[in-house]
Amino acid sequence: EAAVTQSPRNKVAVTGGKVTLSCNQTNNHNNMYWYRQDTGHGLRLIHYSYGAGSTEKGDIPDGYKASRPSQENFSLILELATPSQTSVYFCASGDAGPLYFGAGTRLSVL
Amino acid sequence: SQLAEENSWALSVHEGESVTVNCSYKTSITALQWYRQKSGKGPAQLILIRSNEREKRNGRLRATLDTSSQSSSLSITATRCEDTAVYFCATTYAQGLTFGLGTRVSVFP
Numbered sequence: 603e604a605a606v607t608q609s610p611r612n613k614v615a616v617t618g619g620k621v622t623l624s625c626n627q628t629n630n631h632n633n634m635y636w637y638r639q640d641t642g643h644g645l646r647l648i649h650y651s652y653g654a655g656s657t658e659k660g661d662i663p664d665g666y667k668a669s670r671p672s673q674e675n676f677s678l679i680l681e682l683a684t685p686s687q688t689s690v691y692f693c694a695s696g697d698a699g700p701l702y703f704g705a706g707t708r709l710s711v712l
Numbered sequence: 713s714q715l716a717e718e719n720s721w722a723l724s725v726h727e728g729e730s731v732t733v734n735c736s737y738k739t740s741i742t743a744l745q746w747y748r749q750k751s752g753k754g755p756a757q758l759i760l761i762r763s764n765e766r767e768k769r770n771g772r773l774r775a776t777l778d779t780s781s782q783s784s785s786l787s788i789t790a791t792r793c794e795d796t797a798v799y800f801c802a803t804t805y806a807q808g809l810t811f812g813l814g815t816r817v818s819v820f821p
Contacts, residue, residue, distance in 0.1 A: 633808070635809075644800070644811050644812060644814060645800070647809075647810070660808070692754050692755075700745065700757035700760060703755050704754050705752070705753055705754050706752075706754055
């Protein structure tokens with residue numbers, strides 16, 4: 603069973619603070635993705651990666667960085683969090699087929 | 713703008729009835745996927761239908777694809793309360809998958 607684990611599940615951050623969202627997959631997929639989900643906007647792609655050491659910008663990368671230190675791990679970094687980044691964030695992995703999503707991280711920036 | 717989008721915000725049915733979610737997309741595709749997202753969970757793929765296929769089934773689910781009209785549908789027969797979820801269509805583009813905004817399907821006893 604494909605598995606994608608996100609941590610933390612919930613996070614409250616202060617404006618201007620640094621936030622790191624972590625994702626681990628045991629699927630041995632090369633590709634990993636970070637999406638955010640907001641009412642009225644659906645799922646939007648922030649960053650993605652083709653493998654360890656690679657990160658690429660998605661559709662809405664501004665204010666976010668990504669890091670892929672290994673095949674299994676993909677992090678999303680908010681260096682200076684803003685209230686507009688309050689959202690639910692999903693990590694996914696998948697190669698040329700279905701994407702397997704984690705359970706999401708609910709982030710509130712106050 | 714969305715490259716793929718469902719045609720209804722929300723649909724409600726009673727258990728045992730059938731329901732159909734429709735999707736339209738804007739670019740040529742190699743495949744279209746349908747996902748379901750239950751409350752508090754991440755999306756999960758239901759069906760992948762390739763551009764050379766017209767219909768695909770998975771248990772009570774049936775997906776159709778019409779490349780001439782750039783549309784797809786997902787039908788669920790004999791619905792159950794546990795089918796209550798948001799249903800998305802998704803198409804592949806250069807950077808990965810793009811999702812529609814979703815259709816919320818509510819199944820009532």
